[in-house]
Amino acid sequence: MKNNHDLLHIGTKLLNWYYQNARDLPFRKTKDPYKIWICEIVFQQTRILQGLNHYNRFVERFPDVKTLAEASEDEVLLYWKGLGYYSRAINIHKAAKQIISDYNGIFPSQYEEILKLKGIGKYTAAAVSSICFKGKMPAVDGNFYRVLSRIFADDFDVSSSRAFAYFSELSYRIMPNNVGDFNQAMMDLGSEICKPRNPLCGDCPLNEDCIAFSLQKTSQFPVKTKKIKSENLNLQYFFVHREEQFLIQQRKDDFIWKKLFEFPTAIPEVLQQFSKGCKTFQHKLTHKNLSIDIYDVEVTSNEIWDHFVSEHDYLVTDLESSVNRSFPKPLENYIQNLLKD
Ligand code: SF4
Known part of the structure; x- marks a missing residue:
């Protein structure tokens, strides 16, 4: 060199x-x-x-x-x-x-x-x-x-x-x-010229110095041997609502969505009778493939709703004011769709 x-x-x-x-x-x-x-x-x-x-x-x-x-x-x-x-x-x-x-x-x-x-x-x-x-x-x-x-046709492993x-x-x-x-x-x-795929070598100011280009081997660089595997994860949420209101909680554990607001991730048996079904959404994150089940739980009893809300630490919000909180993207999409209805 x-x-x-x-x-x-x-x-x-x-x-x-x-x-x-x-x-x-x-x-x-x-x-x-x-x-x-x-x-x-x-x-x-x-x-x-x-x-x-x-x-x-x-x-x-x-x-x-x-x-x-x-x-x-x-x-x-x-x-x-x-x-x-x-x-x-x-x-x-x-x-x-x-x-x-x-x-x-x-x-x-x-x-x-x-x-x-x-x-x-x-x-x-x-x-x-x-x-x-x-x-x-x-x-x-x-x-x-x-x-x-x-540039140097260097095969040092970038991983x-x-x-x-x-x-x-x-x-x-x-x-x-x-x-x-x-x-x-x-x-x-x-980001503009030496892109990961199909670099624009004809427009590159360094094409006279680039060894990979002169050897017509740009697609062989960089060398990366280790591939990070994506993890598959299943998540479950319950959209527990009564009229315009629904329940949320702030995530406390070290999961990717720590500190964001979410729907409850579990509900007691007394609420399960109100479940109207479930929809599954796929969501991709870097190195994670999420499959998210969201159960629609419409509580039709005032008494059960009031009791449940007073007994648990959930926050009660409504569709309009929930836009002032941060939700994970799939839950935000769910709320946005309800707002459109
Ligand atoms: S000539 Fe070399 S440095 Fe320039 S875009 Fe092509 S591969 Fe990248």
């Missing part, structure tokens, strides 16, 4: 391409670490076009660390609605409180300090420190793995536990001084 000096022109070409082609995104106009942090978390899980409205809505309501830290967790979850991965919203909220208590409300500028914040990993810490504070760490993620594997360290090291070989822009350029190249 050529020495680092010979390879730096790759990073320079990439930067020149980025300066001509950078996507015009709202968070590109700011160096506010708070906003860069939020957008990094939002767009880790959502495509830019789909996530923009959510991002704008979130930072409009919580424009800075202080506003976010002072908000209730339920409200933060509500503004995260539609983005999934609610544990990320819970962590963002905790990290905002941490910045207030440990850093006097000022976003830390050092990579190592940013890394101490709840829910922030190496990728996000590197992105925020390089974009906002001239930090020098590459923000290595799947885009880096893919682009670097292809290996050492992949992050390996590709960080490799990126230093092509990384120019302006690491913040370089990191963003890699993100843009990875």
Whole structure:
């Protein structure tokens, strides 16, 4: 392999391409670490076009660390609605409180300090420190793995536990001084040009340097040996309702939907007589295939309803006001369908 000096022109070409082609995104106009942090978390899980409205809505309501830290967790979850991965919203909220208590409300500028914040990993810490504070760490993620594997036709297994360290090291070989822009350029190249399938090599600024392209072997990189198996899960809910009202509870255990509101997951025998049937919904999450049974339980006795509500910790809500709470997507869809009826 050529020495680092010979390879730096790759990073320079990439930067020149980025300066001509950078996507015009709202968070590109700011160096506010708070906003860069939020957008990094939002767009880790959502495509830019789909996530923009959510991002704008979130930072409009919580424009800075202080506003976010002072908000209730339920409200933060509500503004995260539609983005999934609610544990990320819970962590963002905790990290905002941490910045207030440990850093006097000022976003830390050092990579190592940013890394101490709840829910922030190496990728996000590197992105925020390089974009906002001239930090020098590459923000290595799947885009880096893919682009670097292809440029060097490197068959290092990206599912290996050492992949992050390996590709960080490799990126230093092509990384120019302006690491913040370089990191963003890699993100843009990875999502717009060097796509996982059918990369647009004809439009790529690095096609003269890319070994996989010259060998016509782009589809063979990156190399990934381990596949994470999806888990099949069955869930059961009871939509217990009387006239416009229905029962909900907040999930407390460590399940994916912790802190979200749900219908009861079990009911006593006395309510089972009111069951009008069940519908099953399929829902896919990353690494999970959910099959969800929702039983329609319409309680027609005032006495049983009142007794049940007073004896249990369920909250009573109605269709209209339930939109102010965060539900898992399949339950939200169920409620939305009832609202349409
Ligand atoms: S030439 Fe093709 S495979 Fe190589 S980096 Fe560019 S887009 Fe990716």
